[in-house]
Amino acid sequence: MVKIFRSATTVFAFTFLAACSASSSGPAATPEPMPEETETERADPTTADGIFTLAQADRGEALFRSTCSECHDSADWTETGFRGRWEDQSVYQLWYYVNERMPYDNPWSLSRQETTDVLTYIFKLNELPAGEDELATDDDSIDDYWIAWNPRLP
Known part of the structure; x- marks a missing residue:
């Protein structure tokens, strides 16, 4: 039994060495360079695209002052x-x-319009540009936009 074990070990060792020392038909392949990363612009509209009106943000400010300011400062x-928590x-x-x-x-006492108006006031506080159309109050419309605190560069 010891002879069989030694023979099997010897065969394995030779096979392993042969496999490791086998050379390819040419020099080792040079790895391809990694492509340079390019900054891609998000195609979806963001808060930097003017997704609310000043009138909407003004309504939000009035509500903020009457309700939210009991616990929150505009800062x-x-x-x-x-x-940072809400970016992207x-x-x-x-x-x-x-x-x-x-x-x-x-909680849950604000109407959909009130919540949307307060949100647009937050956008205004962060100096995001207003647009010509109000931010809609339905889930599908609101979910079409992404938060970006800095306006896009041309």
Whole structure:
């Protein structure tokens, strides 16, 4: 039995060495260079594309002052932490967060229009450009946009 084991070990060793030392028919292949990364522009519209009106943001400001300012300062919505948390998220995600949790003492009490108006006020606070059309209040429309705090460069 020991002889069989030694023979099997020897055969394996020779096979392994032969496989490792076999050379290819040419020099080793040179790896292809990695393509340079290029910055791609998102095709979907963002908050930097003027997705709300100033009138809508003004309604949101009035509601913010009467309801939200009991717990929030307007600076809460422009801080780096807030902006970083929501950058590249869908507008609907932030809309839903506000609608579901605010005001703190009475969540779900804002209408769809009120939630949308407050959201557009937050966009205005962050110096995002207003446009000619109001941000719609239905889920499908709100979900068409992405949050980008910095306007796109031409």
